[in-house]
Amino acid sequence: MNIVEGVLNHNRLALAKAITAVENEYDNAVEIMTALYPHTGNAYVIGITGPPGAGKSTLTDKLAKEFRKRGKTVGIIAVDPTSPFSGGAILGDRIRMLDLSSDEGIFVRSMATRGSLGGLSQKAGDAVKLMDAFGFDIIIIETVGVGQSEVDIVKTADTTMVVVIPGMGDDIQAIKAGILEIGDLFTINKADREGTDKLNIEIEMMLELNPEHVSWRPPINRTIASKGEGIEAVVDSIEDHQKYLTESGEIVKIRKARIKNEVTAMLNDKVNRYIDKNVVATDEFDALVEKLQARDIEPYSVVNDIVGKVLK
Amino acid sequence: MNIVEGVLNHNRLALAKAITAVENEYDNAVEIMTALYPHTGNAYVIGITGPPGAGKSTLTDKLAKEFRKRGKTVGIIAVDPTSPFSGGAILGDRIRMLDLSSDEGIFVRSMATRGSLGGLSQKAGDAVKLMDAFGFDIIIIETVGVGQSEVDIVKTADTTMVVVIPGMGDDIQAIKAGILEIGDLFTINKADREGTDKLNIEIEMMLELNPEHVSWRPPINRTIASKGEGIEAVVDSIEDHQKYLTESGEIVKIRKARIKNEVTAMLNDKVNRYIDKNVVATDEFDALVEKLQARDIEPYSVVNDIVGKVLK
Numbered sequence: 327m328n329i330v331e332g333v334l335n336h337n338r339l340a341l342a343k344a345i346t347a348v349e350n351e352y353d354n355a356v357e358i359m360t361a362l363y364p365h366t367g368n369a370y371v372i373g374i375t376g377p378p379g380a381g382k383s384t385l386t387d388k389l390a391k392e393f394r395k396r397g398k399t400v401g402i403i404a405v406d407p408t409s410p411f412s413g414g415a416i417l418g419d420r421i422r423m424l425d426l427s428s429d430e431g432i433f434v435r436s437m438a439t440r441g442s443l444g445g446l447s448q449k450a451g452d453a454v455k456l457m458d459a460f461g462f463d464i465i466i467i468e469t470v471g472v473g474q475s476e477v478d479i480v481k482t483a484d485t486t487m488v489v490v491i492p493g494m495g496d497d498i499q500a501i502k503a504g505i506l507e508i509g510d511l512f513t514i515n516k517a518d519r520e521g522t523d524k525l526n527i528e529i530e531m532m533l534e535l536n537p538e539h540v541s542w543r544p545p546i547n548r549t550i551a552s553k554g555e556g557i558e559a560v561v562d563s564i565e566d567h568q569k570y571l572t573e574s575g576e577i578v579k580i581r582k583a584r585i586k587n588e589v590t591a592m593l594n595d596k597v598n599r600y601i602d603k604n605v606v607a608t609d610e611f612d613a614l615v616e617k618l619q620a621r622d623i624e625p626y627s628v629v630n631d632i633v634g635k636v637l638k
Numbered sequence: 639m640n641i642v643e644g645v646l647n648h649n650r651l652a653l654a655k656a657i658t659a660v661e662n663e664y665d666n667a668v669e670i671m672t673a674l675y676p677h678t679g680n681a682y683v684i685g686i687t688g689p690p691g692a693g694k695s696t697l698t699d700k701l702a703k704e705f706r707k708r709g710k711t712v713g714i715i716a717v718d719p720t721s722p723f724s725g726g727a728i729l730g731d732r733i734r735m736l737d738l739s740s741d742e743g744i745f746v747r748s749m750a751t752r753g754s755l756g757g758l759s760q761k762a763g764d765a766v767k768l769m770d771a772f773g774f775d776i777i778i779i780e781t782v783g784v785g786q787s788e789v790d791i792v793k794t795a796d797t798t799m800v801v802v803i804p805g806m807g808d809d810i811q812a813i814k815a816g817i818l819e820i821g822d823l824f825t826i827n828k829a830d831r832e833g834t835d836k837l838n839i840e841i842e843m844m845l846e847l848n849p850e851h852v853s854w855r856p857p858i859n860r861t862i863a864s865k866g867e868g869i870e871a872v873v874d875s876i877e878d879h880q881k882y883l884t885e886s887g888e889i890v891k892i893r894k895a896r897i898k899n900e901v902t903a904m905l906n907d908k909v910n911r912y913i914d915k916n917v918v919a920t921d922e923f924d925a926l927v928e929k930l931q932a933r934d935i936e937p938y939s940v941v942n943d944i945v946g947k948v949l950k
Contacts (some may be wrong), residue, residue, distance in 0.1 A: 356938050363936035531694075578931075585925045585937075590918050592941045597913065598906045600949060606902050615898045619890075624675035626668050629904045637912060638950050 329354070330361040333460050338433060341460050345435055348452040359452055360457040367581070369401070369458040370568060372470040373480025375508075376489030381515045385489060385551040385560075386468045390432055392561045398464050399431040401457035405438075405450055405469040405479055433457065447479045448591050480508070482584040484577060485567045487560070489513045490529070492521030509544055511563045517548035517556065542570050605632055641666070642673040645772050650745060653772050657747055660764040671764055674771040678892070681713070681770040682880055685792025686780040687820075688801030693827045697801060697863040697872075698780045702744055704873045707758045710776050711743040713769035716763055717750075717781040717791055745769065759791045760903050792820070795891060795895040797879045799872070802841070804833030821856055823875045829860035829868065852881050917944055 329347070332340020344362075347355045367613055372389075376382050384403065390400040435457075437450055450467060457465045469479050480486055488509035512529050514522055545563045549556035571577040605611055617623045640697055641659070644652020657672075684701075688694050695716065702712040749762055769777045781791050804948045824841050826834055831841060841858055842873035857875045883889040897908035917923055929935045 360938045363938075364933045367931075367933060514757060554739050582927055582931055586918070586923075586932050587925075589927065589930065589937050589941060590914070593913055593917065593944055594906075594910045596941055596945050597909050597949065600945070601905055601909065602902070605905065606898070611898075611901075615894055615901065617903065618897050619679075619894055621676045621679060624672050626672045626675075626905060627903050629901060629908055632905055633908050633912070636950060637909065638948060 329358055333358075333362060333456060334365060338430075341433065341456060342435070344456045345437075345453050348449055349437060349455065355452075359455065362456060365459040366455045369454075369462050369465045370485075371454055371458075371483045372464060372466045372564060373483030373486040374466060374489060375480045375486070376515075377491075380489045380491045381551050382468050382489050385513065385515055385549060385557075386466055388549075388554055388557045389561060389564075390466065391499035392465075392557050392616045393464050394429060394431055396561070400433075401454075401460070402432070402434045403450055403453050403457070403465070403467045404434065404436045405446065407468065418536050433460075433462065437444075448588070448595060450479050451482070451588055451591075465574055482587055484571060484580060485510050485564050487511050487513055487564070489515050490525060491516045492519045492525045510542065510567050511544050511560070512546045513556075513595065514546065514548045515551050515558055518550050522548065535623045541574065542567065601636065607634065645670075645674060645768060646677060648773055650742075652826060653768060654744060654747070657749075657765050658767045659750060660761055660768065661781050667764075671767065677771040679770065680765045681766075681774050683766055683795045684776060684778045684796075684876060685795030685798040686778060687792045687798070688827075689803075692801045692803045693863050694780050694801050697825065697827055697861060697869075698778055700861075700863050700866055700869045701873060701876075702776075704779065704869050705776050706741060706743055708873070711774045712745075713766075713772070713777045714744070714746045715762055715765050715769070715772035715779045716746065716748045717758065717779065745772075745774065752866055760900070760907060762791050763794070763900050763903075775900045794892075794899055796892060797822050797876050797885060799823050799825055799876070801827050802837060803828045804831045804837045812947065817883060822854065822879050823872070824858045825868075825872055826860045830862050834860065838852050848857070853886065854879065857936075913948065917948065 327337075327340060327343075328345050329340050344358050346352070347358055374382055374386055374389075386402060386404070389404060393400050429514060435453060437453060439520055450469075454465050454467060466481055486508050488511075490512065492514065499507060514525055514529075524546075526546055534535065545566070547556055547560045547563055549560060551557070568577075571580065614623070614628055618625055618628065639649070639652060639654075640760070641652050641656050656670050657666070659670055686694055686698055686701075698714060702714060705712050730731050747765060749758065749765060750852075757902050766777050766779060779792055779795060800823075802824065804826065826837055826841075838858055838860075844857060857878070859868055859872045859875055861872060863869070880889075883892065926935070926940055930937055930940065
């Protein structure tokens, strides 16, 4: 099967293979991406993030179903933290998403955080492009928003939604705070829990302090995703934001920034791999490390010397 | 005040200034690090990580006091997640650590995750070296182990301790699993909670599956850090691990790997900054991004072209 043609002809198996090629860096990955790039740029990309346990997967599931009701096809990329021990993504999430898989208008893919998250961020971006080229109207990319790198994955979406829940500890609050500034909309999930009003006020107050939200005021919705409550209002808010971005012309700026970020990440990645292969993996470098360990030399001039040799 | 001389003469203010210089990338930062590098390599470095809410700060505090009882001086670097909204590290942690500050044999420094964690990892490594040059016997570096980048910070320590607590949700368990493989020792904190035995068995089972732990079997200790219970046994385990590393010669390999990682990170960082300044920030690059946005060109050959121009 020709994967590129398959993706363009809405063949789901081809899409799955293309994402696998990108994820595992198969030899044909760049070729596939190069051929499909001209067919991208049509999907609307939604990033969903929030702390562990916020119910993001359930919410994503329900949002996808609501988009389907509104006539949109939906691709979902779930970026999961994994363990080298357990060797896989969070099983619960995968099972939850299975009940979507009978619908031809929905495609779900988990991507696991093997090794460097930096690399994953790029691969997730490529998966978005593949789903875009396939023709999905909406692409939802969902991550646990706990580390900076994971936040990087979603923050280049057209609309970024931050999911929070009431009643988490102080430590969690702090992490949550770290991702609050990237939210175009907020959803308080598990909103039947105690502390919902307090959390709502806290978010309102944080938004007050943020001077960036002048023309778009992030709405705060409440859901009980497990019961399907409040889902329509969230999709309404996403569509409002899409309308705002389109009418204000902001969408062009956002997408330009996304491309800029992506190409910069590709550049850094390629150069870093070059250094790994041609500098770090050499016997000469090993000898330098041993001299450093003996404190015969110091690393700052070593780095300057190498950079001088590597760069034009 | 000459900062370098100050640090070498155990002047705490000089140490604080040196870390600030590194953290904020002041002009004198490289000069300070270069001058002090020959005086590093004597401290024993302990990394402490674990999920949010595991009580790492309290545990670190108690461990530091126990090391003091055993005649060791202790430097602590607490890497905190921060919010651009709140603008600071987790206040609770800082307050908790304040009661250590009356002891001249202890030095506590918080470093906040402003922007890129990659950069922070390097800065935290530099702070370790500064405390090392100052002359602390033990340096504890503590982070919330939720993102890959944060794990990177602690995993190059001589001894890495993973702190877990019973009774967290599945989502948290998965993140915890992601950091389990880096533990030289495990501490179940809040061990008066229900689920402690179950968690202990789970960790044991995960360790069984890991073929790496042949010569060193990571011990699992139990603490109630808030009450000071179980602390001595943890310090005993740390000292056991230090003894094992020293006698087996593993310590030399670990420290060589740490230097190699550090220099590689410095190289990547320097080259990426070069690219940011000389490629990404140019009008030419901006024009390329606009062509990419119009899908007139594709990014893979653009990246190859630029890399060809940048590298020798």
